Amino acid sequence: MAYKDFRAFLQRLRDEGQLLHIKQQVRLEPDLGSAGRAVTRLGANAPALFFDNIYGYKQGKAIAMNIIGSWANHALMLNMPKHTPIKEQFFEFVRRWEQFPVPVKRMDNAPFYEHEVSKNINLFEMFPFFRLNDYDGGFYIDKACIISKDLDDPDSFGKQNVGIYRAQVKGKNHLGIQPVPMHDIGIHLRKAEERNENLPIALAIGCEPVITTIAGSPLLYDQSEYEMAGAIQGEAYPIVRGKRTGLDLPWGAEIVIEGEVIARKREPEGPFGEFTGSYSGGRNMPIIEVHAVYHRENPILEDLYLGTPWTEIDYMLALNTCVPLYQQLKDAFPEIIAVNAMYTHGLLAIISTRTRYGGFAKAVGLRAMTTPHGLGYCKIVIVVDEDVDPFDLNQVMWALSTRFAPSKDLVLIPNASILPLDPSAEPAGITHKMVLDATIPVDPDIRGEFAQPLTPPAATDQWEKILRDLLQKNTERCNLPHENLPPL
Template identity: 50%
Template sequence: MAKISCSLREFLQVLEEEEMLLRVTEEVSPEPDIGAAGRAAANSAWKPAVYFEKIKGYTTPVVTNVHGSWKSHALMLGMDKDTPVKEQFFELNRRWDKYPVEPVIVKREEAPCKENIITENIDLFRVLSPYRINDQDGGFFLSKAAVVTGDPECPEDLHKLNVGTYRIQIKDRDRVGIQALAFHDIAVQLEKAESLNQSLPVAIALGNAPLVTFMASTPIAYDQSEYAFAGALQNGKPVEIVQADTCEHLYVPASSEIILEGYVIPRVRKVEGPFGEFPGSYSGCRLQCEIQITRITHRNQPIFENLYLGIPWTEIDYLMALNTSVPLYKQLKESMPEVVAVNAMYTHGMGVIISTKCRYGGYGKGVAFRLLSTPHGMPYSKIVIVVDEYVDPFNLEQVMWAVTTRVRPDKDVAVIPNCPGMPLDPSSVPAGMHSKMIIDATTPVPPEPNPREVELLKPPASTEKWEKFINEFSKGGTVSGMSEM
């Protein structure tokens, strides 16, 4: 296991060493060049992170597509860049059980994010290098921030300190809008603050350690700590955090590139959007709350990290793939130990594939119903495919084999109307309401009748040995004889 990067800068160095970073040294225009490069990187077979050293009109360099491939995802975990996706899933699952690895609070003078302070004449355009990600975005958006907020009723409880990723629109030099949907943790805290007629203190961290960013976009329980999970996923190495300057109960990642501090203006909603969102379409304009920025701290020569969103797959799909899959797997496994793996990589879990052993007739549908009752599955998931335990849910060829050979549409496909939905899903009408579809592609077990049993083909003997031989040969290795395998 290689070293795990605990800052964005460390990770960029790893990506460069592994030939997964493209440096652009000539000056580029912020639009359309940066967004176009993010789309192009996602389209390429290489899928590198792209680092822009010179942006016309700005002084801060920009990096995008940092999480934008399975190779980068593996390197984030300190694994070999060619590690298969399924192995990454089970490694994440193993580290998940290390939770909690509590963060370490460092002194202010030890935190790189505090090297520079701005309290007067705040101007986001002088510190950041904002740009429209897609052509019809309603403005400049921060698409990869870790937003830190606390629970107004128990501000000292670090496990109720929320670190989440929400889209943020720059509205002015010192003011931003933020999308806080009803099922987001920040919306719970905002409702509590506004019921007390209080502002909600906020710290926005930009340019974070890759696993901090990873956890900020992970659906976990309200009283679970993203920092303590990031420490677990860093294989037991605690995240270093530091107290925010303007609110003593907020703690930010010490290694972040840029920290914006301020507060949500209570009971104020203004138009935000449109924005090109993760389903690959523009969302409409909505009334959203706004944040007044009162202080900025940043590292020397900070780096502005942002991500491209578009028709999948782009960076956000890699970022939200396994960190959506593992929590859902854990929640299902608690009450249904027969579940083998969960693939919720498609559009943030709007599509989910579950492999499970069926204990009794109808069990596959029961597993799907359990998924649709989880905190994330209830609003997000709308198409659930359940397959047998020997089907790899991360192998779409196997999944489609199961669907095409196991499903009888008249009995194995169920549609449940009038359920919670994801408002950003363009097929959600009205926004936030949807139907759910379950496709049970498992083999019937008693008491469900199975009138036509078949015997499955098994791999020939020595298949595993030959797989190892072929894999070694494909990597450029030299194998003199099969006796060595």
């Protein structure tokens, strides 16, 4: 079943022991950023955090963090058991992705229309904003689903975009935004400014997790995020029309901000501690003029800590980056087995493939760099054989150490495009990229001493199951009260 809204997912997390309610009083700074960083150290089953006792704020103000910040929470987002392995989540994500498109469900009203503010807007008074990292240039809305449309084709539902972009709260009723040029919102803004028109925009904060995850996915330009969210959750996604922008909004959001990006106007924005683990510095960026704010009674402000990986954003953008790359590569090369682009939003990608002929793996790596996402990411692509699990870094390192010959298997592409946030780019937006071919050479590339590879003994799979079952029983035994322990 789909989660109808953000609160329904919070309840599921609570029921599964994956929501930690912090009842002690906290200060916005440094407590919230510190807690957001600290929870990422708790591993693959880290919980979400819920704060509702905030110093200086009346009861009713609440902040939620780390909502999809573990593989356990990610599995629950997919309505799978919380201990589902990553690889199983990947192939389930692929299976659902292939159900696209699922038509949306249009609603007449939404819970966030309960309260409307369109005069004397003061975002600072309405919501408990805070800085995540010490040298952030201000307060940021960093986990909103941001909706915009193509003004050259305004009636195209598919070309309407739902994306995740950082928005700096710069004044009572205006924001700064960073529209990466290769992302859909960058295309929308370019087209609007060519027409010398402002770009209508909406920010939906505190959405149920599927649309937030899909908003961070590199879909094709004319693919609807709402129709993909329907495919992932298994039923039509509910949307409602924006009162002022006419944009389609996630029905279950806690907070919605409507406004417009002002054409050809720029202001300094940043610095901000980014998902790369570095501050991005300050640049001139577009601004948003806020026209209206809508919110539920006692709205929950959702925030996302990001910094040196892994943090919530790495879980949130992991498989939804892998799967579209997998699909787009498989369209060109049916030999593709799996894609692991979980590292820093795909700046590094690992691809396993069957090899058709000598040099084939290098072509696969180059194709990855020309996918819609790869153009701005995929700085390093490692290609491995089908017998190597790209999600098992021990196997990947083995392949690199035994099957990669630096003199023959390194492909370097100078001065390629990259997103400006990559701290190694020089200038911002330009970098060298490389493909590392860690596959066994095949005809006509005959070289090396690759004898018949070792394969596991015949009963290995059966014994793995036996040992796992015994380990599980042993764990259950150890969890019994001492007096109930059976004799050894």
